[in-house]
Amino acid sequence: MSSSEKNVRLSVGDAELTVDPANGCRISSLRIGGTELLRQGERYGCFPMVPWCGRTENGRFHNGDVLHQLPLNSPPHAIHGTGRDTTWLTAKEGGTDAAFYYDLAEPWPYPGRVTQTFELAEDSLTLAFGIETYGDSFPAQAGWHPWFLRNLGTGGDDVQIGFDAAWQEERGENHLPTGRRIPPLPGPWDDCFGMPDGVDVTLTWPQQLELKVKSRTEWVVVYDEQDEAVCVEPQSGPPNGLNTAPHYVTPIDPLEIVTTWSWRRL
Template identity: 70%
Template structure:
């Protein structure tokens, strides 16, 4: 039996002529988002799944895979040498706890190699012109630092017409060092190409426009977004609750009375 035949079936959501498929067995990754006949997410290629995956319990790179929680020092798997990148949620089988025609919720329990107990919940709600993503991390035990975010791979070109154009107004850019981590300095935003974190204190607001075809606006109440456009096939707009290496530089605690919660919305309009 082929690997495709063995593949765990995804959960299909639909609203109007919009369809979304998410696979809880593959890190709760959104495999496909089709707006009408148009697929907007990069599809699997050369063994890489792409789509859109949740980043949890950290986002981006953690320096040398090490983070400190008070006097405790923890080592994470170095999966993007020399750093640990994008969390463990994308490598985990999630459980489906709710689904209907246009919404679904998934959970998984934090476990090794993450050193703390907790539970992650990811909810997707689809309408004919929006997708709302909500993620939370809760604990009933020890408090710990964590981050959540989303890593979509939007197709640079939808198969016809011009490449996507990105538009956003950031208050600052985190200066990136040679190690791809923020140096701690905030600078005026630089022009593309980007693999960079930007600050938007009034909330993330980035518009992707495929001229005469489609516009997608990515918004979130969070103030951090990583924009990556260094590959020819896709661009990434990643709302998240802190900057890369934020477990060390800007820790946000999950406590028994104060879970970490975040949301992002993609809203679209057709231009053709």
């Protein structure tokens, strides 16, 4: 294992973060006061969704008149991008911050570079993505898929999810947004919500910890259909957004997105 593939550990105060660049540059652990917040396992933690988020319908998207076909890793769709299955290289690592990158390659049809940075403070973690092109413009998305433990295992109650969304993307039988925006429905959810003033979701483990997920982006997917964990996923566009709400990465306009998780003990 080269130095660029070794886990990178950041710590400040009683916060400890571990990033695994060899396994998709995912956060494999986030501990606050020794308590793990993320579901453990090579598929879990918090992984990057890049260069697309959620499901892309039938794995197909257009760039102008050109139709591209992506591998169907969640048939009949392509899901969550290629970054989580890629070894990233370490550009910088310090006591409280780190940066990683990888170059886009097949099966993604356009050359470019993706960077991800981590900044850890005593009471917050700031994550940022950048996607730049080496040539042609292309549609892309970026976001994060954290698996927060439903129960922290310290004898307390399960997590509560709180948010106030302007709308919910109606989900069709194919698990993709239909294009209709509806009033937010009660959970359980595997749904995309719109927050035009910015993503703002609060996770509360009663009498234990409160964690806020914020981002200036207006899209968030909330998933709480599993017993072990819940997911709050800020992302730069809705599921199938390569087709329905494309954000074009151009030589002078990279895609950039930031999210901050902040916490306090209760």
